[in-house]
Amino acid sequence: MxxxxxxxxAHERLTRLWQxxxxxxxxxxxxxxxxxxxxxxxxxSLPESKRYADDEAEYAVLLDRYNTVLDELFADGEVYxxxxxxxxxxxxxxxxxxxxxRRALHPAGTLWTVLDEASDPGPDQLWxxxxxxxxxxxxxxxxxxxxxxxxxxxxxxxxxxxxTRIHHAYDGGADVILPTPGERDRLRDRHTAWxxxxxxxx
Numbered sequence: 001m002x003x004x005x006x007x008x009x010a011h012e013r014l015t016r017l018w019q020x021x022x023x024x025x026x027x028x029x030x031x032x033x034x035x036x037x038x039x040x041x042x043x044x045s046l047p048e049s050k051r052y053a054d055d056e057a058e059y060a061v062l063l064d065r066y067n068t069v070l071d072e073l074f075a076d077g078e079v080y081x082x083x084x085x086x087x088x089x090x091x092x093x094x095x096x097x098x099x100x101x102r103r104a105l106h107p108a109g110t111l112w113t114v115l116d117e118a119s120d121p122g123p124d125q126l127w128x129x130x131x132x133x134x135x136x137x138x139x140x141x142x143x144x145x146x147x148x149x150x151x152x153x154x155x156x157x158x159x160x161x162x163x164t165r166i167h168h169a170y171d172g173g174a175d176v177i178l179p180t181p182g183e184r185d186r187l188r189d190r191h192t193a194w195x196x197x198x199x200x201x202x
């Protein structure tokens with residue numbers, strides 16, 4: 001990771017869109033719910049808020065839930081697919097397991113940007129975002145989504161080219177950001193059985 005390439009100039013438009021957000025981005029995926037809380041909804045990936053799949057039937061359920069929402073967000077359009085690596089300055093390994101898996105599952109991803117997460121005390125962690133742009137087709141991200149559901153990756157971000165809709169899949173569910181609270185409410189109301197029972201939506 002110490003020899004990471006320079007960010008891909010093809011992703012400059014995505015950077016400008018993130019920086020134009022209020023508050024400005026990009027942000028780490030788990031900060032979406034607080035950064036854009038008034039437009040955020042979380043869907044659980046398995047019944048009864050179960051976190052991990054135990055068999056192929058449960059993987060089928062969680063992939064169907066991911067793809068159903070992704071279809072509603074991105075059908076007939078193009079998307080940016082973003083995967084993330086991180087490095088701890090205290091570690092010396094250049095290719096930890098998650099890096100090898102990310103490269104295998106997202107070979108088209110090129111370095112988009114690097115975020116420096118301050119840690120006090122101690123050295124900061126660096127987060128590397130890799131992106132590619134492609135047509136959205138249901139099922140095209142299933143290997144990535146399955147790895148995210150297993151916590152084998154640091155989540156998978158999918159966004160439309162204008163950065164108005166964001167889907168972040170991870171182990172246990174997905175965070176979704178919509179352009180307006182009203183659109184968020186309509187999406188949420190279509191999938192009430194997938195919501196958390198917790199009052200906060202977590």
